[in-house]
Amino acid sequence: MSPSAPLLRLTGISMFFGGVHAAEDVDLVVEAGEVVALVGDNAAGKSTLARVIGGVYQPTAGTIEWHGRPVSISSPRAATELGIASVFQESSLVENLDVTDNVFLGQELRSRWGLLDATRMTELAKQHLGAVNSRIPDLTVPLRTLSAGQRQCVAIARTLVSSPSLVVLDEPTASLSVSQTADVLSYVQDLRDRGLGVILIGHNLTDIRAVADRVEVLRHGRNNGSFSATAASYEDVLAAITGATHVART
């Protein structure tokens, strides 16, 4: 497609936890303006890969290139500084802080005198939450009073704060109602329209295929096929996930 280097390229990523091989020799490429879905059974290595990209795990082997430049993502903060924002499966939100505090957690805005700029944070939080079409009227309530869907909106709105160029969403629609799922999927499409790269991890093939450009299947920590979301059928992808077909690496 474009002559320039891809946004993110993982080559031969392996992640071992002692004897457990969570990911083995995995390749993954994400272009700008592309939604790549990572699918697979439980323990296929999807979330492990998300955490490697998010700087939570350091891979045992393999290289990561960002805009064609080899990088090591040593911490979640390093990932944020590169322009990678992640929403992991288990919530990284704080139950007893309010909505605005959670949106800006760890990346608070400060005024000229180094004080917290609460007014601007509230304004921006409203704007970011509006972008994900969340219906949270009161941003001063503690997070524990919100529904699962509203919390997911807060977690996703968090990613917008750092103006990233790659967003990693791990199971963003798990435990959401249909209308909340609709909002999250529409939001993923908006991200792509704005030219961002998106890695979408999930189980529900209907939702995944609705917004993804490419579906990458992982099986037991290894690549097991790459499908164009518009050309591949539901059955093709399902066969690769369950291991009915083994796709040779090219």
Place this chain on the structure above:
Amino acid sequence: MRAPGSQSSLREANSQRILEAVRTFGAITQVELAAATGLSAATVSNIVKQLECDSVLVTSATTRSGRRAQQVSLAPTSQLAFGVHITARSLRTYLGDISNTVQHSSELPLPVDHRFDTTLDRAALLLGEAVEEVGATLDDVVAVGVALPPNLLATMTGGALHGWEDVDVAETLSRRANRPVVLEQQADAAAMAEARFGSLRGSSCAIYVRAEETIEAAILIRGQLHRGIRGPAGALGHVQVDPSGPICRCGARGCLNTAVSEDALADLLRLSHGPMNLRQIVASAQRGDAGCRQVIADTGAVVGPVLANSALMLHPEAIVIGGALATAGELFLGPIRDALRARPLLGSADELLVASELTRHAEAIGAAALAYDSVQTPGPAGRIVG
């Protein structure tokens, strides 16, 4: 005219803020209203009471976090109707009353070749969720309207919705949603939405063009949809533009749709840009991609003369262009206006061509309006099942 800054104008502004918040959040408690608007609890309480007396809002008792609370929602001016618009890649829904006071819409992206059972099931679930969010009950919904691509209503080979050819959409959905269901052509539904709530309000004779996956049109005469007798009216996409062109799905040769459908546009860009869909083409064009801009402008230049020729037969008051291609703005509309200008009999092209005022939910809004009508006056509007 009230003086700015006076007590009464302040009160009016605060009422507006409260109405705006209820519209945005649906059913909301008074405490949440105070937080959302920044007004004091006492002010909110007073204004809500006033608006309740004016029959603009309704309140009911509810609980939030275990405490008693007063829930506020908009008072519908009539019963509600639910509109559904199903295309190859999305499910859009709209719940509203006849005056568009209560309104709730949502958009769910769908995968290629989505299955009818999953999609219709989700439409029914979305109805339940939407009803809850506006603070109504399912009994308030009188009917469901479904706007569909043309292939499901006419006999054509291969259509926008694969695997849906033999599905009785009205029967399936009316069983799941337990409401009467009306089916409608998507272009007709969108035209109806423009006539009720958009830029065709008050127009007696108009053409609506829906430029998206394919080109479709709807004709309004005396404010009513003109329906074909033996087949669909407004089949603008099946006007011949190239006598030696490829065979169309309808069986004829060189139809407009063979030249400017979503697939045709994607083919033009495949070598240079890789596979793209219409949404991506429009988004790239808006970001300034020269190739995509060229494709959209050329599409306008092909559609324009066909539309101008057809318009001569009707000489409408207004022509509205909707659909995804119209969101590209002047890039697409400019060449169409030029083509209309080249037919002096049509009069001023600037007055004739009107921009669509509705968002992507036009078809769903129109389907809801037509469903509402079908219950009020059974007869001409759509087919009723259930």
